[in-house]
Amino acid sequence: xxxxxxxxxxxxxxxxxxSLTCTVSGFSLTSYHVSWVRxxxxxxLEWMGVIWTGGSTAYNSLLKSRLSISRDTxxxxxxxxxxxxxxxxxxxxxxATEPSFAYWGQGTLVTVSS
Amino acid sequence: xxxxxxxxxxxxxxxxxxxxITCRASSSVSYMHWFQQKSGTSPxxxxxxxxxxxxxxxxxxxxxxxxxxxxxxxxxxxxEDAATYYCLQRSSYPRTFGGGTKLELK
Numbered sequence: 744x745x746x747x748x749x750x751x752x753x754x755x756x757x758x759x760x761x762s763l764t765c766t767v768s769g770f771s772l773t774s775y776h777v778s779w780v781r782x783x784x785x786x787x788l789e790w791m792g793v794i795w796t797g798g799s800t801a802y803n804s805l806l807k808s809r810l811s812i813s814r815d816t817x818x819x820x821x822x823x824x825x826x827x828x829x830x831x832x833x834x835x836x837x838x839a840t841e842p843s844f845a846y847w848g849q850g851t852l853v854t855v856s857s
Numbered sequence: 858x859x860x861x862x863x864x865x866x867x868x869x870x871x872x873x874x875x876x877x878i879t880c881r882a883s884s885s886v887s888y889m890h891w892f893q894q895k896s897g898t899s900p901x902x903x904x905x906x907x908x909x910x911x912x913x914x915x916x917x918x919x920x921x922x923x924x925x926x927x928x929x930x931x932x933x934x935x936x937e938d939a940a941t942y943y944c945l946q947r948s949s950y951p952r953t954f955g956g957g958t959k960l961e962l963k
Contacts, residue, residue: 842947
């Protein structure tokens with residue numbers, strides 16, 4: 744069955760770089776696009792970006808200058824890197840399949856704090 | 858970017874009451890999609906392609922709309938329906954979500 748699981752550090756210091764991994768199973772990254780979505784505590788959902796089956800990417804314009812999404816198809820992993828983190832980047836980060844958003848990971852909470 | 862505006866932001870409904878949540882888009886979209894989220898869990902697909910219920914969704918839920926105006930309706934509120942509902946447009950990039958509607962049981 745299709746599964747996604749996010750992993751990464753729970754705590755990041757301000758101005759540092761966030762690195763997250765989404766490990767997928769039950770499908771190939773050449774068959775489904777994968778998006779990253781985040782949700783600050785008590786707030787709504789924000790789409791961050793996508794990596795398409797062909798390996799190209801698209802980003803939320805508000806995050807584009809700080810965000811990079813890549814993948815390793817052999818390891819079934821999608822990577823998110825975002826630099827210059829601030830406290831407002833504190834959120835639960837999800838990966839999800841595109842285009843349907845039918846499958847989501849459990850999410851990983853990232854806290855930006857010194 | 859297509860902005861989605863949900864209303865109301867919060868609401869409370871009694872068991873058996875009819876509930877309607879609306880989602881308005883700043884530009885026309887082909888379909889609207891809805892997700893249910895309960896505290897501490899990932900969003901769940903709830904309604905896709907405007908009116909199709911995701912697997913396991915009770916048939917008291919329905920979706921409708923076109924163009925820039927869409928809605929999610931619960932014909933008869935039940936306790937398990939208390940949650941936050943989000944609309945999503947995937948007609949274009951960037952994908953955008955509505956701000957959410959928190960539905961509580963009265």
